[in-house]
Amino acid sequence: METNARFDRSTGIPYTAIVQNKQISSGRSTTYELELSPWGPKARTNELDVFSSTYKKIQTGQTVQLRLKMGALGVHWYYLDDW
Numbered sequence: 001m002e003t004n005a006r007f008d009r010s011t012g013i014p015y016t017a018i019v020q021n022k023q024i025s026s027g028r029s030t031t032y033e034l035e036l037s038p039w040g041p042k043a044r045t046n047e048l049d050v051f052s053s054t055y056k057k058i059q060t061g062q063t064v065q066l067r068l069k070m071g072a073l074g075v076h077w078y079y080l081d082d083w
């Protein structure tokens with residue numbers, strides 16, 4: 001997956017989603033998750049892991065910008081844009 005993202009030269013397609021919920025999961029490590037409304041190719045709500053600093057800045061109900069990339073190996077991936 002790292003190669004797929006690292007060598008991806010696509011510009012990406014911008015989308016917006018609404019943060020419907022936030023959750024922190026603890027175990028061997030702590031994971032900060034945003035539950036996003038359906039957007040672009042995602043027909044259902046979906047979750048995105050983010051850094052703790054991003055998690056703290058984003059509020060439930062807020063609209064966020066995502067960027068869908070094509071992937072160097074053809075595996076699509078996405079990330080929060082401008083965070």
